[in-house]
């Protein structure tokens with residue numbers, strides 16, 4: 001029996017039903033566990049390497065991504081683990097020029113110092129010739145500009161040149177697209193965003209169907225230690241049960257907000273891959289099962305963004321995205337290379353009619 005998304009997330013990673021036990025067992029707080037005095041380690045010896053709460057979350061994410069998963073203490077812990085576990089001195093990595101800026105900063109610092117060469121490519125292409133490349137990291141939709149690339153097509157070209165392909169699936173979530181099924185070797189993501197969705201947990205993961213790559217990343221994590229704590233792990237698992245419901249409302253809100261913003265002549269550069277007029281629409285609608293709740297646009301300058309955010313009652317000024325509350329971030333304040341009036345708006349799960357009214361009033365006042 002294959003179930004639909006709402007059913008899959010409710011049951012993802014849960015143990016077999018047992019009378020008198022909870023559906024999702026509570027977090028296990030342990031660093032070392034009791035050992036058998038004679039036989040030594042069993043299933044659990046030390047929490048950096050084995051943890052029952054973590055195994056259940058990994059089973060859940062693995063089911064949703066379609067390949068075994070390893071969770072990390074943040075998205076950056078997962079992405080840097082992948083890069084450092086796979087790349088060696090003299091290797092070349094292709095990274096998105098318009099993706100999560102901390103990944104580029106890491107490449108320009110640590111990776112360069114290790115003798116790893118970085119080639120930047122825009123998510124929408126054109127992509128360089130992949131010969132001599134060890135790893136291509138895609139981010140689609142890209143954060144914050146929301147361009148989309150054809151995972152199947154880029155994976156085929158990379159594989160033909162002998163390169164590995166990893167996809168940052170943060171913005172889409174595993175209910176939005178499954179990069180492993182589209183030909184990628186690995187998925188990496190921040191679970192801090194829509195996957196957990198309550199703005200209260202930092203989480204990351206790597207998933208792959210390749211046993212050797214999995215073992216490499218698992219050994220890396222075991223030896224470097226960036227594992228999430230038991231309570232965060234449990235909170236994340238609990239939150240995944242509502243992923244389908246949250247994404248449905250976020251996506252519905254984003255469709256309405258993108259239409260509203262596109263119709264105003266005091267807002268420019270509206271991007272949402274679900275808009276028919278969006279440059280990413282064709283690839284997104286072919287490749288993605290649903291379009292995330294993030295919309296980007298430009299209000300011209302920092303002052304106007306500040307007036308808009310001050311006037312809005314339902315839009316919190318905050319970085320990150322994918323949470324149940326609507327938030328907006330003027331990315332340039334963090335020193336990334338977006339325009340001063342560029343805003344990434346993350347639609348929450350408020351009622352659409354309330355959100356539209358609030359945005360309209362705030363834009364009118366700004």
Ligand SMILES: *Cc1c(COP(=O)(O)O)cnc(C)c1O
Pocket residue numbers: 074075076077079100139143168170171189190191192193202203204
């Ligand atoms: C937030 C984000 C990350 C980093 O995740 P953290 O959990 O903040 O470490 C990586 N990639 C993308 C696309 C992100 O949005």
